[in-house]
Every structure is written in structure tokens, then in C-alpha cells.
Amino acid sequence: MADYDMVLKHWGPVEADYNTHGNLVLTRLFHEYPETQKLFPKFAGIAKGDMAGNAALSAHGATVLKKLGELLKARGNHGAILKPLANSHATKHKIPINNFRLITEVIGKVMAEKAGLDAAGQQALRSVMSGIIAEIEADYKELGFAG
Numbered sequence: 648m649a650d651y652d653m654v655l656k657h658w659g660p661v662e663a664d665y666n667t668h669g670n671l672v673l674t675r676l677f678h679e680y681p682e683t684q685k686l687f688p689k690f691a692g693i694a695k696g697d698m699a700g701n702a703a704l705s706a707h708g709a710t711v712l713k714k715l716g717e718l719l720k721a722r723g724n725h726g727a728i729l730k731p732l733a734n735s736h737a738t739k740h741k742i743p744i745n746n747f748r749l750i751t752e753v754i755g756k757v758m759a760e761k762a763g764l765d766a767a768g769q770q771a772l773r774s775v776m777s778g779i780i781a782e783i784e785a786d787y788k789e790l791g792f793a794g
């Protein structure tokens with residue numbers, strides 16, 4: 648099965664509740680990689696213990712997972728989705744590229760626990776994301792953002 652389909656097979660539970668899963672992803676990202684919390688000024692001041700109930704964190708987590716869902720469903724035909732995302736992350740949010748690798752690992756773990764993504768599925772997610780991240784990186788270079 649193609650990597651996209653291996654991940655999409657487990658997308659149902661994520662899609663059924665983007666806010667809850669999105670909060671789990673960002674809360675875990677900020678706990679496991681504390682420096683990532685500083686990337687978005689509006690999240691920098693949230694105490695570790697308050698993350699689970701933070702609506703802004705849930706909302707952004709939902710945004711991230713919805714984007715990932717769109718990318719997965721496009722099965723590689725995602726130029727129109729990815730380009731604006733890469734541009735805004737280079738010029739507006741200034742998110743260094745390695746953070747996409749970190750969030751990929753966290754999404755894999757959350758999906759393993761909440762959506763039954765197995766080891767092969769996690770590998771498929773890494774593979775899909777490494778292609779996407781390479782495209783973001785190429786775009787960053789074009790824009791002169793070191794990333």
C-alpha cells in the first residue's frame with residue numbers, strides 16, 4: 648500500500664476530533680521539545696499544566712492536523728496547498744525546518760496511541776513527511792530563509 652494510504656487508513660479518529668488530537672500534539676511537542684514553545688509568541692507564556700485546557704492551543708493544533716489531512720488526501724498532488732504554507736512559515740512565522748521533523752515524530756506517537764497507527768504506519772508517515780519537508784526546505788531556500 649502507498650505511504651499516503653497507510654496513514655489515511657488511521658485518519659478517521661483524528662478527523663473525528665481535530666481539536667482534541669491537535670491539543671495532544673502541541674502539548675506533547677512543547678513538553679518533549681520545550682524550545683518549540685517559543686516559536687509561536689501567543690503560546691510562549693502558557694504553563695505546562697495549562698496546555699491541555701488551552702483553547703488557542705487546541706485551535707492551532709486543529710489547523711496543523713487539518714493541513715496534514717489535506718496534504719495526505721492530495722496524495723502528492725499538493726503544490727497548491729503546500730506552497731502558501733511554506734511561504735508563510737518562512738516569512739511570517741519563521742519556523743526553522745527541523746521543527747517539522749519534531750512535530751512529525753509527535754504526530755506519529757499520538758496517532759499510535761489514539762488512532763492505532765502501527766510501526767509501519769509511523770514509518771509511512773515519516774516517509775510522506777520527509778518528501779513534504781524537502782519541498783518546504785527548497786521553498787525556504789528560494790525565499791532566502793535559512794530555516
Ligand code: CUP
Nearest residue numbers: 683710711714715732742746747750779
Ligand atoms: O499551518 C501550520 O500552522 C503548519 C502546518 C503544517 C505545515 C506543513 C506540513 C504540515 C503541517 N504548522 Cu503551525 C506547522 C508547525 C507548527 O505549528 C509547529 C511546529 C512545527 C510545524
